[in-house]
């Protein structure tokens with residue numbers, strides 16, 4: 086079941102509970118430390134000084150923490166208690182909320198900005214997750230979505246070797262290693278950047294754009310909650 090990359094929500098949550106102890110180290114290794122730069126770019130694209138920000142699928146908290154120097158207030162939400170526990174230890178000052186990205190426990194229009202780092206790929210119902218992000222943003226509020234994507238062109242063969250062979254192999258040697266078989270499978274079935282941009286448009290975002298980072302292995306989408314649509 087893991088190989089299909091289609092775990093039900095409960096399975097995804099349990100998988101992140103299991104890999105929480107090694108998640109940060111795997112992240113740094115797999116991205117050669119570039120994830121820090123990508124998080125800073127996400128914050129720069131989506132968060133304005135004084136914003137109230139929600140970081141959905143916050144995991145161990147690094148994207149929420151990156152927003153802290155800019156934002157007035159940051160809330161991190163995740164459904165894995167073990168991931169949240171790590172986040173709480175890193176930044177006790179942030180409000181860390183256990184909850185579901187598909188049913189955010191927040192009022193309509195209660196945030197100026199929303200970020201998601203490597204999270205939307207994991208949700209069972211992407212359209213619903215995007216609709217929830219739109220709902221909790223005030224009209225004109227920004228969303229920033231950072232997600233792994235499959236590169237085309239020159240890098241594609243190297244990426245296949247890295248992602249489809251070496252990462253799953255490394256995963257076999259580590260606790261919770263099946264997650265790293267799940268990872269490439271979940272990227273394969275995730276919509277490409279153009280399609281995700283179109284989905285954001287349909288979910289009520291305007292001025293949607295994306296840029297590719299890391300030689301095209303990661304996409305950063307940004308958009309603004311449409312002003313002419315009631316939330």
Ligand SMILES: C[S@@+](CC[C@H](N)C(=O)[O-])C[C@H]1O[C@@H](n2cnc3c(N)ncnc32)[C@H](O)[C@@H]1O
Nearest residue numbers: 101142143144163164165168185186202203207
């Ligand atoms: C790959 S981690 C990303 C963590 C963090 N945002 C980062 O940038 O490193 C994905 C996170 O999404 C969370 N997640 C997946 N589906 C979720 C859902 N439906 N509701 C809340 N959290 C979810 C998982 O528990 C996990 O912590």
